[in-house]
Amino acid sequence: MLVGAHWTIVCSRHCGLASTINPPSPHNWKTLVRDAGSLHTKSARKLAKYALSENPLEVSIGVAAINSLLETDEGNVVDVNAQ
Numbered sequence: 001m002l003v004g005a006h007w008t009i010v011c012s013r014h015c016g017l018a019s020t021i022n023p024p025s026p027h028n029w030k031t032l033v034r035d036a037g038s039l040h041t042k043s044a045r046k047l048a049k050y051a052l053s054e055n056p057l058e059v060s061i062g063v064a065a066i067n068s069l070l071e072t073d074e075g076n077v078v079d080v081n082a083q
Contacts, residue, residue, distance in 0.1 A: 001039055001047075001061070008060040012044035016068030021056035033057050044068050 002009045008020045033039070033055065039047065044065045051062025 001064075003033075003057065003061065008064040010044060010047060010061065010064040010068045012065065012068040014068050014070070014072070016044075016064040016066065016070070018060050018063035018067060020060045023056045033061065 001011070004020060005022075006020055008018045010016045035042070039061070047065035048062050048069065050058040051066060053059055053062065
């Protein structure tokens with residue numbers, strides 16, 4: 001798992017990507033991610049529950065976890081520049 005300035009990635013069955021939702025004030029105590037430092041021990045299903053959080057960083061992790069569990073038909077994948 002990686003939470004970057006712009007993208008959050010969770011790898012489980014597949015790698016899931018989500019935009020990192022940056023909080024309005026990065027130094028606010030409410031922006032701390034619960035269980036930080038041990039998130040790598042949680043299953044993608046448990047991380048997916050973070051999508052329901054009021055904390056924007058946790059929402060990013062939750063959405064990336066959900067995306068990591070989605071099955072994709074690689075026959076329909078198109079290579080494009082996501083920027």
